[in-house]
Amino acid sequence: MSTEIERKFLVEKLPDLSSAERAVVRQGYLTAPDDSTELRLRQKNDKFFLTLKGSGALVRVEREAEISAEQFETFWPETDGRRVEKERYTGQLPDGRVFELDVFLGELAPLQLVEVEFQTEGEAIGYIPPDWFGTDVTSDKRYKNKTMAINGVPT
Numbered sequence: 001m002s003t004e005i006e007r008k009f010l011v012e013k014l015p016d017l018s019s020a021e022r023a024v025v026r027q028g029y030l031t032a033p034d035d036s037t038e039l040r041l042r043q044k045n046d047k048f049f050l051t052l053k054g055s056g057a058l059v060r061v062e063r064e065a066e067i068s069a070e071q072f073e074t075f076w077p078e079t080d081g082r083r084v085e086k087e088r089y090t091g092q093l094p095d096g097r098v099f100e101l102d103v104f105l106g107e108l109a110p111l112q113l114v115e116v117e118f119q120t121e122g123e124a125i126g127y128i129p130p131d132w133f134g135t136d137v138t139s140d141k142r143y144k145n146k147t148m149a150i151n152g153v154p155t
Contacts, residue, residue, distance in 0.1 A: 004053075004062040004117065005124050008143060010134035011101065011112035020091035020101070028079025029146045038146050041075055044088070048072040057139040058124055082149045084108060093130060104148075111153050113143065 027042040036055035048069055054061030085105040093099055097116050104111040114133060118124040137143040142154035
C-alpha cells in the first residue's frame with residue numbers, strides 16, 4: 001500500500017524561488033464533500049492524473065495514475081464547485097528535503113501553503129521547519145485542498 005507522510009504549513013514569508021520548479025495546477029474533486037476518501041483529478045502543466053487519497057492527517061494512503069487529457073476532460077465537469085487552482089513551486093531545503101509551495105489563485109488567493117514529505121512518522125514529528133514556514137496546519141482539516149475547494153479560505 002502506498003502511503004504519504006507529510007506535514008503542511010502556512011507560509012510566513014516567501015523564500016527565494018528562483019531555483020524552484022514552477023507548475024500551474026488545476027485540480028477538482030469527484031467525491032462528495034463529506035466523503036473521507038478523496039478522488040481527485042489534477043492537471044499539472046501538460047500532464048493529467050487521477051489520485052485517490054485516504055483519510056488522515058500526517059499519514060494517509062495515496063495512489064496515483066497518469067491519465068490522458070481526454071480522460072481528464074471526460075470527468076472534469078463532474079468537479080464543478082469543488083476545484084482549486086494554484087502555482088506549485090518545488091524546491092530543495094538546506095537539509096536536502098524537497099518542499100512543495102502552493103500559491104493559490106482565484107478565490108483562494110492570497111493563501112500560500114508549503115508541504116514536506118517524510119520517510120517515517122518519527123522524522124515528520126521531529127522535524128524543525130525553516131524560519132520561512134509559518135503555523136503547522138497538518139491536522140487542521142480546513143486546510144485540506146478538498147475542503148478549501150468547497151468552503152474557500154479558512155477563517
